[in-house]
Amino acid sequence: MSLCQDRQIKGFLLFLTLFALLFVGTATVLTIYQVNGAEALWLKHDEAVSSSLLEQSVPKEVIAVAFTNTDISEDGRSLLAAAGLGKQSESSMRPYFNQFQRSAFCTMLCTVLFFLFVLAVGIFVFFWKRKRLYQQADKILLNYINGDYSCHIPQNYEGAIYQVFSSVEQLATMLQSKNETERKAKEFLKDTISDISHQLKTPLAALAMYQEIIESEPENAETVKQFAAKMGISLKRMEQLILSMLKITRLDTGNIIFEKKSCRVSELIAHSVNELTARAKNENKQIQIDGDGEQKLICDMEWTGEAIGNIVKNALDHTQVGGIVRITWNRAPAMFQIFISDNGSGIAPEDIHHIFKRFYRSKHSIDTQGIGLGLPLAKSIIEGQGGVISVQSESGKGTLFTLSFLTEL
Known part of the structure; x- marks a missing residue:
């Protein structure tokens, strides 16, 4: 499952597992503690009753039988009711029961609050790390948009989000390569135009000069012939230059397919x-x-x-x-x-x-x-x-x- 391959999600699931185990373990320990406390309180009650009966000269055998008896009769209930020992009655053990109840409640409440706090901290840390990861990726993506490819999105981990990051990084690499190609093409075009214009200056200047000489001496056939020949040489040089530049430009840009x-x-x-x-x-x-x-x-x-x-x-x-x-x-x-x-x-x-x-x-x-x-x-x-x-x-x-x-x- 790709979700469980994510490093942060795996860490969060491990935290939840440990949290659940710790919670169950703590609840078990508290339950045992409360049961032991209740048994101690009940034993204390039995000790008080037996002591009182002995002071009243009740035989030990009768007391022992009374404490081991499990049957409940109406006469017994009536006796306790007549003596004022019902559920709402006050007895010597009532303060102990109230103290036990408050202690148990406080213990359970503190335990639940502690585990809720730990759970809240774990969830907060998980989402904080997740948010920081997204903010980092967002910052790097903005740099990509602005043409800065010096930083890279983290992609060396497993998980769905890192698979997305890896795809984005591949796209960024393609864009960077495309931008670099376009930049080189623009520089190449700029340099080519600069080279051509620079190389054409001399023959164009010569052509202009030859034209002026011919125009100034149109009646001198020898001069016209001489400089017309020079104009032809300059034009030939310009033609050779332009054809050579076209060839080398096509070769450098990969527009020539060699037929081997x-x-x-x-x-x-x-x-x-x-x-x-x-x-x-x-x-x-x-x-x-x-x-x-x-x-x-x-x-x-x-x-x-x-x-x-x-x-x-x-x-x-x-x-x-x-x-x-x-x-x-x-x-x-x-x-x-x-x-x-x-x-x-x-x-x-x-x-x-x-x-x-x-x-x-x-x-x-x-x-x-x-x-x-x-x-x-x-x-x-x-x-x-x-x-x-x-x-x-x-x-x-x-x-x-x-x-x-x-x-x-």
Whole structure:
């Protein structure tokens, strides 16, 4: 029975049980005491009667027979009535009977009052503890309503009320989690809007300046052509920024569902660097691919290809003329790894812990056109598929990115 599992109710029931046992025991003792008192009083009466009869020279045998007789006759009743010894008569024993009656009444009254007091105290303590428990719960619930989840309702005991408290605590935990999620979402949205507005200021300012120059020299075809091209570059940069922010925002908010399937790693790499091969050739750089063409990886080919492409693009951005970007892969018993290395400028020690932050640009960077979203986007894509991306670098010697994916055993 769930009611009896409540710690306070169990304590109260135990109190009532002990109270009942003590009351019955006390009543029994008092009853025995009163019976003994009545017997003593009756014996005292018999002693007084026998003494009086002996003084009247009544034989002892007659007195003994009289005290052992149990029959009542009319003559006996008439004799007592004539002698004035009825119920309402005064006798030498009447004061003793009155004293006995008063003593018995006072004893019973005091006993009953004492037990009523103990019972009242026990009931008061039970309901006082109950009220204090409800007040504590009410105070904590008000804190929950106000968004303060630092205190918790007691729920580590058995009983119906604690089951209710446990359900309320679970609800509070859900609300806290929801509030925290909403808070993070608001902060994320605020930071995203702030980042976008900050990053758009430069290209928008450049566009405004280019427009003013074109408007001031409309007859100069060369100037119009030159700054129209620059406007196109700024617009392209803005488009790239907005698309990258949309992608990374969708990834961070969990709105992207990766369509994982088995694909050849060689095809994945070729797809990733397809648009970068021409750039590397124009800049007199090399992209070398080396690995088992038959090995397969379970991943979303489009998104994983974009992540690898962003890392390779970053490597090209930080590699001098004649530099080499090398892509290899290897399968271990429980993990598949893709390695992307270069012999470029490397990453300074003070920058290596910040390269995956949005819009982060090192003061040592030789790339003046990047927007600082390629590596954060790659990280979100890899981790969104349950993978891990790590980096090792030595300034002036190059960088190694490692993409690790768990394989199916």
